[in-house]
Amino acid sequence: MTHHALVRPARLAVAVSLSAALAATGATADDGLGNYRDRFEPLPHLPPIPAENSLTKEKVELGNMLFFEPRISSSGVISCATCHNPALGWSDRIPRATGHDGQIGERNTPTVLNSGFLGAQFWDGREPDLEGQALGPIQADIEMAMDLEVALERLDRFAIYQEKFAEAFPNDENPINEQNLAMAIASFERTLNTPNSPFDRYLRGDLDALNQQEKDGMVAFVDNGCIACHRGPAFTDSHFYAIQVPGSKDVGRFDVTGDEADMYKFRTPTLRNVGVTYPYMNNGATETLEEAVAIMGREMLNREFDDATIADITAFLHTLTGEMPDFEVPALP
Amino acid sequence: MTHHALVRPARLAVAVSLSAALAATGATADDGLGNYRDRFEPLPHLPPIPAENSLTKEKVELGNMLFFEPRISSSGVISCATCHNPALGWSDRIPRATGHDGQIGERNTPTVLNSGFLGAQFWDGREPDLEGQALGPIQADIEMAMDLEVALERLDRFAIYQEKFAEAFPNDENPINEQNLAMAIASFERTLNTPNSPFDRYLRGDLDALNQQEKDGMVAFVDNGCIACHRGPAFTDSHFYAIQVPGSKDVGRFDVTGDEADMYKFRTPTLRNVGVTYPYMNNGATETLEEAVAIMGREMLNREFDDATIADITAFLHTLTGEMPDFEVPALP
Numbered sequence: 020m021t022h023h024a025l026v027r028p029a030r031l032a033v034a035v036s037l038s039a040a041l042a043a044t045g046a047t048a049d050d051g052l053g054n055y056r057d058r059f060e061p062l063p064h065l066p067p068i069p070a071e072n073s074l075t076k077e078k079v080e081l082g083n084m085l086f087f088e089p090r091i092s093s094s095g096v097i098s099c100a101t102c103h104n105p106a107l108g109w110s111d112r113i114p115r116a117t118g119h120d121g122q123i124g125e126r127n128t129p130t131v132l133n134s135g136f137l138g139a140q141f142w143d144g145r146e147p148d149l150e151g152q153a154l155g156p157i158q159a160d161i162e163m164a165m166d167l168e169v170a171l172e173r174l175d176r177f178a179i180y181q182e183k184f185a186e187a188f189p190n191d192e193n194p195i196n197e198q199n200l201a202m203a204i205a206s207f208e209r210t211l212n213t214p215n216s217p218f219d220r221y222l223r224g225d226l227d228a229l230n231q232q233e234k235d236g237m238v239a240f241v242d243n244g245c246i247a248c249h250r251g252p253a254f255t256d257s258h259f260y261a262i263q264v265p266g267s268k269d270v271g272r273f274d275v276t277g278d279e280a281d282m283y284k285f286r287t288p289t290l291r292n293v294g295v296t297y298p299y300m301n302n303g304a305t306e307t308l309e310e311a312v313a314i315m316g317r318e319m320l321n322r323e324f325d326d327a328t329i330a331d332i333t334a335f336l337h338t339l340t341g342e343m344p345d346f347e348v349p350a351l352p
Numbered sequence: 353m354t355h356h357a358l359v360r361p362a363r364l365a366v367a368v369s370l371s372a373a374l375a376a377t378g379a380t381a382d383d384g385l386g387n388y389r390d391r392f393e394p395l396p397h398l399p400p401i402p403a404e405n406s407l408t409k410e411k412v413e414l415g416n417m418l419f420f421e422p423r424i425s426s427s428g429v430i431s432c433a434t435c436h437n438p439a440l441g442w443s444d445r446i447p448r449a450t451g452h453d454g455q456i457g458e459r460n461t462p463t464v465l466n467s468g469f470l471g472a473q474f475w476d477g478r479e480p481d482l483e484g485q486a487l488g489p490i491q492a493d494i495e496m497a498m499d500l501e502v503a504l505e506r507l508d509r510f511a512i513y514q515e516k517f518a519e520a521f522p523n524d525e526n527p528i529n530e531q532n533l534a535m536a537i538a539s540f541e542r543t544l545n546t547p548n549s550p551f552d553r554y555l556r557g558d559l560d561a562l563n564q565q566e567k568d569g570m571v572a573f574v575d576n577g578c579i580a581c582h583r584g585p586a587f588t589d590s591h592f593y594a595i596q597v598p599g600s601k602d603v604g605r606f607d608v609t610g611d612e613a614d615m616y617k618f619r620t621p622t623l624r625n626v627g628v629t630y631p632y633m634n635n636g637a638t639e640t641l642e643e644a645v646a647i648m649g650r651e652m653l654n655r656e657f658d659d660a661t662i663a664d665i666t667a668f669l670h671t672l673t674g675e676m677p678d679f680e681v682p683a684l685p
């Protein structure tokens with residue numbers, strides 16, 4: 020079980036920049052691991068922004084409202100923030116998502132944090148981007164169970180949503196529509212990033228940001244091949260690999276493509292903030308990070324990690340927990 | 353339907369104090385309504401604090417965590433904040449509370465805002481104080497459906513809760529217990545107050561804080577007798593009155609006392625923030641404030657208000673919306 024202190028959402032940017040600046044003066048001696056550091060990339064403050072959905076403050080503000088808006092669920096009490104709960108690492112910390120009428124889905128809720136960096140959305144990659152993702156859970160029978168037309172009608176009853184959609188999409192005659200709903204939510208989600216983790220500070224030159232065990236874990240992570248799939252700024256290649264974790268019968272990407280070659284395949288999950296987004300695996304059946312590391316070694320790398328290696332890699336993974344994004348709970352109409 | 357702009361939680365205290373100070377210089381001429389103003393009391397920043405549960409920052413911080421903690425529900429996804437949603441006036445804006453497995457209760461969710469000022473909790477007053485109230489919804493089958501012992505065991509698994517309970521209740525050997533759970537949540541709730549509404553500023557001497565229609569509404573509110581029950585700082589006497597609103601068969605306080613005299617009786621609800629805590633009445637069947645005013649005139653005062661009077665009283669009631677409390681969504685373990 021992972022424990023961490025009550026933290027206030029962000030506001031640490033100044034302090035962190037200062038320590039990064041100090042580190043950049045080169046006060047710390049080299050630790051001889053430059054060839055390992057070169058394999059990684061720090062997390063940018065923003066993910067790539069698609070040309071067809073420019074990131075504007077009007078869309079982000081509207082998306083923030085919609086993300087917390089339970090009236091776009093048929094029960095009127097479930098919002099995006101119910102399962103992507105900002106108090107719980109923007110996920111839900113239960114094995115499998117629980118939605119409309121208490122129905123329990125087949126898969127573990129992925130965090131929204133840094134999801135703009137993913138090359139495919141959902142465990143099975145059935146949507147390429149956040150715009151495509153956003154409308155899925157609203158309509159899914161076991162999640163928000165809502166007809167999109169009804170959702171849009173409900174929003175249209177509020178003058179404030181008429182205003183905010185018009186401001187966010189000034190060229191549209193009827194801005195309250197499916198596409199704009201998706202674009203606004205996706206825009207808000209693209210602001211939910213967690214830069215300046217200890218590991219990012221380390222990559223940027225603060226060589227004291229990781230202790231020796233965490234550095235040993237980084238070395239083991241590279242040398243054992245974890246980095247083959249968990250690479251890039253979000254620690255995922257966004258590709259699909261077959262894996263059947265204990266207790267799972269989920270066929271994964273096969274459901275999307277119908278291609279036998281995709282049987283049991285799932286998209287590599289991000290490891291950013293993995294220390295605060297337990298439980299793990301597509302079915303959420305793995306409670307601890309140590310267990311998850313052991314399973315991945317066994318299933319994906321055909322290795323039995325010894326306890327010391329598991330402890331080192333786990334310590335390293337905890338350094339990927341960044342600053343939680345600043346946000347406001349909106350006052351909804 | 354009530355509409356209002358997206359507002360950031362509070363941070364207006366300085367600006368408001370300034371305008372109050374300016375008003376206090378007496379720049380505004382008297383409006384001749386001093387004898388009406390004298391019938392009201394502005395909302396204090398804090399409600400009465402019970403001697404047996406002193407308000408400490410440690411209890412408030414712990415209570416803040418627990419208020420947003422879904423692991424004290426049996427599904428693991430429902431917290432106090434689900435129905436008492438800070439985005440929705442700390443209520444849910446649906447007719448009747450929807451809880452565990454989508455079950456719908458018999459009554460409308462009362463707001464937590466200013467609930468420390470109430471002399472009795474729940475629509476039927478079955479608990480005298482917030483400490484008694486706090487444990488009810490956690491255990492109710494149709495709300496969080498949780499066994500308290502299991503809830504406490506879950507909390508006890510997190511080192512951070514062991515620490516925070518010990519800090520909040522330093523004299524207890526085993527601080528993670530029912531009583532302290534209730535005391536912490538109640539302490540947090542006592543901080544959720546909404547001072548400095550336009551009407552409070554008006555009462556404190558800023559005679560321009562209400563426009564003429566709102567002042568006419570105040571006069572009508574007094575002259576028609578609404579103030580007989582809706583009085584004191586929270587606009588409630590916390591007494592019980594028989595009422596059967598359209599569509600309700602709820603016997604109210606009779607269920608608590610078994611006394612025939614309590615049949616259909618409900619506690620006078622607060623009118624603070626009534627503009628943002630729709631829908632109305634014990635069964636939530638009344639959508640607009642205008643309708644609610646008309647029903648109350650008819651049922652409680654035996655009067656048919658004309659449209660102008662309804663409009664005036666409604667305008668007045670909207671001036672009871674105060675500054676939403678500052679709070680942080682906690683980072684839970």
